[in-house]
Amino acid sequence: MEIRRLRPEEFEEAGAVTAGAYAEYAPGGASPNLDYRDRLADVVTRAEQALVLGAFEDGRVLGTVTLELDRRIPGGHPRPPLRPDQAHVRMLGVDESARRAGVGRALMEACLEEARRAGKARVTLETTETMEAAQRLYEAMGFERRADEVFDDGFLLRTYEYRL
Numbered sequence: 820m821e822i823r824r825l826r827p828e829e830f831e832e833a834g835a836v837t838a839g840a841y842a843e844y845a846p847g848g849a850s851p852n853l854d855y856r857d858r859l860a861d862v863v864t865r866a867e868q869a870l871v872l873g874a875f876e877d878g879r880v881l882g883t884v885t886l887e888l889d890r891r892i893p894g895g896h897p898r899p900p901l902r903p904d905q906a907h908v909r910m911l912g913v914d915e916s917a918r919r920a921g922v923g924r925a926l927m928e929a930c931l932e933e934a935r936r937a938g939k940a941r942v943t944l945e946t947t948e949t950m951e952a953a954q955r956l957y958e959a960m961g962f963e964r965r966a967d968e969v970f971d972d973g974f975l976l977r978t979y980e981y982r983l
Contacts, residue, residue, distance in 0.1 A: 820881065820922065822929045825866060825873045833873050833883045834860035840882070840912030844949050858894050859910055868892050869909070872929050874922045882913035884926040888937050896970050906934035908944040911953065923956050935983050942983065945976040 825833050838859040858864075865871050865885050869892055874881040887907040891898050901907060908930050913922045934942045945968065946953050954977065958964070962979040969975050 820925060821875045822872055822925050823875070825862060825871045825883065827863075827866075829873060829880060830862040830866065832880045833871070834862040836880045836914045837862070837883045837910055837912035840914065843915075844947065855895065858892075859912070865892055865910070870933060872926055872933075874913075874917075874926055876917075880914070881917040881920075882911070882922045882926055884911040884930055885909040886930045886933055888934070888939070896974060896976075904940040906930070906937065906939040906942045908942060911944075918952075923953070924960065927956065927960060931981065931983065940983055942981045944979050946979070948975060948977060 838856050841856070841859055862871055862883070868887075868890065870886040870888060871883060872886065873883045885892070885908070887901060887909060889901065891901060891907070892909065908927070911923060911926060913926075931942060942962075943965075944957065944962070946957070957979050960981070962981045965978040965980050967975055967977055
């Protein structure tokens with residue numbers, strides 16, 4: 820398996836893999852938030868503003884992850900700006916056929932390495948209550964749970980932090 824920055828010709832396939840990875844968390848397999856599904860698939864915009872890594876095997880995209888190093892990607896619930904010592908992981912998604920094969924862990928380890936290379940002291944991320952497999956991965960890697968964030972509309976995010 821190869822982990823590297825996505826190339827423009829891979830953006831469409833990578834976006835489909837990422838959006839597909841989140842489909843199971845929506846009732847009936849359809850996204851309750853089409854705006855978010857569109858943002859998951861929009862690798863072009865993310866790659867302009869953040870580092871988007873992919874996991875590849877035999878030329879096929881197995882999964883992707885986005886790492887905010889300097890600024891937040893706009894959209895969704897309002898978030899405070901990144902602190903100078905902070906990198907933030909977003910939109911980790913692994914194709915269903917490649918799950919439980921170490922793809923998510925490899926992408927996360929690449930994020931930690933990129934954050935170190937960028938001189939960051941910590942990596943943060945957020946996940947939803949229903950993403951239990953992701954929570955197990957983060958905790959097994961040494962991410963520490965922080966206070967949940969609840970937004971005005973009742974949406975809850977579990978927050979994690981890893982000290983480099």
